[in-house]
Amino acid sequence: MRELILLRHAHAEPATAGQDDLGRGLSETGRAEAAAAGDWLRQHGLRPDRVLCSTANRTRETLAALGDIGGGEVHEDASIYEGSAGTLAALADAHRDAERLLLVGHNPGLEQLAALMHSGQTGDYRGMPPGAIAVLALPVDANIEPGIATLTEFWWP
Numbered sequence: 001m002r003e004l005i006l007l008r009h010a011h012a013e014p015a016t017a018g019q020d021d022l023g024r025g026l027s028e029t030g031r032a033e034a035a036a037a038g039d040w041l042r043q044h045g046l047r048p049d050r051v052l053c054s055t056a057n058r059t060r061e062t063l064a065a066l067g068d069i070g071g072g073e074v075h076e077d078a079s080i081y082e083g084s085a086g087t088l089a090a091l092a093d094a095h096r097d098a099e100r101l102l103l104v105g106h107n108p109g110l111e112q113l114a115a116l117m118h119s120g121q122t123g124d125y126r127g128m129p130p131g132a133i134a135v136l137a138l139p140v141d142a143n144i145e146p147g148i149a150t151l152t153e154f155w156w157p
Helices: 028-043 057-065 085-093 109-119
Strands: 002-008 050-053 073-076 100-105 133-138 150-155
Touching: 002 109, 028 057, 028 133, 050 057, 057 100, 085 100, 085 109, 100 109, 109 133, 109 150
Parallel strands: 002 100, 050 073, 050 100
Antiparallel strands: 002 133, 133 150
């Protein structure tokens, strides 16, 4: 089995007038949530081989605030921002050689991907709050497709 870990960015600062959404950083609450997410990942031995992170400031800050979660290589990918479940599935599929892949991104794409992979429908299991983690187990050689995975863990701060 291989694992796909989905991490929604932690709480961000509210947007200010004229601010680019990609530039919003984490709030104080968000920094604490991300640190707690890192603690949870370490406590459960969930150290990724590779990390895919959105280019948005709040996702990069979430990843940094996790602390040391392992020596996995990090790739930033702009397609994660506003990525649909299909876009995120294709991206994760392109990195199938990683035994444990961490994808740091946004809703609604992450919650839809988790639901699609687990139940085959994007409308199920809605609700990944900021800082939430979903861990999905799937066969090593399987394509990422509807219903292929088992949701093995779900955590939120």
